[in-house]
Amino acid sequence: MIGLVDANNFYVSCERVFDPTLEGKAVGVMSNNDGCIIARSAEMKAMDIPMGIPSFKLESLRRRGDIYLKSSNYELYGDMSARLCQLLRDTCPAVSPYSIDEMFIYLEEFTDKQCQTLGEWLRRRIRRHLGLPVCVGLAPTHTLAKLANHLAKKSPHYQGVCLLSAQSASTTALLKQTPVGSVWGIGRRLAERLAINKIHTAWDLREADIQQLRKRYSVVIARTALELRGTPCLHMNALDQPRHRIMTSRSFGQATGVKTEVHNALRRHAQRSAEKLREQRSLTRAVMIFLNTNRHRRDQPQYFPHAMVPLPSPSDDTRTILGAVHQGLEQMYRPGYKFMKAGVMLLDLVDAEQYQLSLLHQPPRNRHPYLMATLDTINQRMGQGTISFGMTDADAAWQLRCAHRSNRYTTRWDELMQAGTHPGAIQECAARK
Numbered sequence: 330m331i332g333l334v335d336a337n338n339f340y341v342s343c344e345r346v347f348d349p350t351l352e353g354k355a356v357g358v359m360s361n362n363d364g365c366i367i368a369r370s371a372e373m374k375a376m377d378i379p380m381g382i383p384s385f386k387l388e389s390l391r392r393r394g395d396i397y398l399k400s401s402n403y404e405l406y407g408d409m410s411a412r413l414c415q416l417l418r419d420t421c422p423a424v425s426p427y428s429i430d431e432m433f434i435y436l437e438e439f440t441d442k443q444c445q446t447l448g449e450w451l452r453r454r455i456r457r458h459l460g461l462p463v464c465v466g467l468a469p470t471h472t473l474a475k476l477a478n479h480l481a482k483k484s485p486h487y488q489g490v491c492l493l494s495a496q497s498a499s500t501t502a503l504l505k506q507t508p509v510g511s512v513w514g515i516g517r518r519l520a521e522r523l524a525i526n527k528i529h530t531a532w533d534l535r536e537a538d539i540q541q542l543r544k545r546y547s548v549v550i551a552r553t554a555l556e557l558r559g560t561p562c563l564h565m566n567a568l569d570q571p572r573h574r575i576m577t578s579r580s581f582g583q584a585t586g587v588k589t590e591v592h593n594a595l596r597r598h599a600q601r602s603a604e605k606l607r608e609q610r611s612l613t614r615a616v617m618i619f620l621n622t623n624r625h626r627r628d629q630p631q632y633f634p635h636a637m638v639p640l641p642s643p644s645d646d647t648r649t650i651l652g653a654v655h656q657g658l659e660q661m662y663r664p665g666y667k668f669m670k671a672g673v674m675l676l677d678l679v680d681a682e683q684y685q686l687s688l689l690h691q692p693p694r695n696r697h698p699y700l701m702a703t704l705d706t707i708n709q710r711m712g713q714g715t716i717s718f719g720m721t722d723a724d725a726a727w728q729l730r731c732a733h734r735s736n737r738y739t740t741r742w743d744e745l746m747q748a749g750t751h752p753g754a755i756q757e758c759a760a761r762k
């Protein structure tokens with residue numbers, strides 16, 4: 330059996346763990362720069378507030394206290410996700426994270442009954458240890474586990490844990506009710522193409538001729554159909570493999586054309602990308618940087634430059650990557666434009682261990698791994714950006730707007746939850762009620 334553990338309204342749930350006064354209220358989490366709504370609580374969904382609505386349109390509701398809006402706090406969500414993964418690793422033989430709030434667990438040696446019991450136990454344990462509500466879908470394949478999870482969320486009858494066997498009356502009934510577009514990996518356009526051949530539901534896809542599917546559509550569709558029949562065809566190992574490129578980019582809090590400000594934003598992204606690079610033990614051969622002006626401001630001159638800087642030898646040294654960023658910016662920067670977004674991409678990655686083993690290449694600076702490892706350890710322990718290259722200015726235009734961000738309770742020493750009768754806290758609670 331394969332299980333899919335998926336947190337309910339993950340971002341909102343993370344906020345509620347540390348601020349229980351939000352329980353039962355309509356809560357939304359906003360995108361970077363507080364632009365639009367990217368996560369909603371069940372209460373907010375019930376108010377028919379759509380996903381993606383610009384935050385300013387909700388301002389009057391917020392002021393009236395009908396809804397609560399939070400700036401996104403990715404550091405907190407990322408850490409809660411890591412904790413969820415660790416908790417599952419402590420109890421399950423194998424775990425494979427699929428997204429920030431979805432993890433597959435592999436329970437090959439368990440009977441259906443044991444899986445059901447384990448699912449219920451995990452759900453209680455996660456709630457108790459992390460404060461997060463989750464649903465668990467259990468089935469013989471990834472695709473069915475995804476559907477089982479969906480059912481566990483939608484139908485209260487399952488109490489958060491739904492087990493689907495491949496050949497049962499309830500599975501058949503479910504597949505007949507499920508539009509094919511809701512099956513994992515089948516997008517809207519593909520659903521339209523399947524409809525031409527009278528494949529409208531998940532059941533139609535399951536019963537379709539596999540050879541025909543492969544010929545008319547793709548191997549992936551044929552595999553999905555087999556997965557719906559209960560034959561495992563998808564392997565998640567691919568998820569464990571290191572990424573082939575690493576990108577860090579952000580929109581600015583305010584557009585800016587000042588070169589040092591743009592440079593500082595790029596420097597920040599370069600340092601973050603280098604950290605990610607070392608985390609997956611890769612080296613990069615090339616650094617690409619790009620800038621965007623705001624394409625919605627037709628009244629302003631537009632410029633979307635990018636520069637690619639190949640490195641003399643593969644590296645994971647932040648200083649080398651910063652040097653390349655500087656070089657790239659010199660190539661592409663032009664005054665007179667207001668930039669809205671900057672990004673750094675590391676390309677053409679190679680495995681650090683394999684590369685350093687090859688006798689042809691010696692690391693250019695022997696001591697740098699220790700310096701970089703020390704840097705990473707300090708930043709992991711004390712919070713991102715505790716030590717960085719160059720000065721950072723928290724008030725710079727490019728810094729994110731996040732007026733309503735909660736504390737990063739689990740990753741910053743100076744933002745820990747405080748217990749006690751802090752008068753401000755009491756007033757704040759009273760005001761919220």
Ligand SMILES: [Mg+2]
Nearest residue numbers: 335336337430
């Ligand atoms: Mg979820």
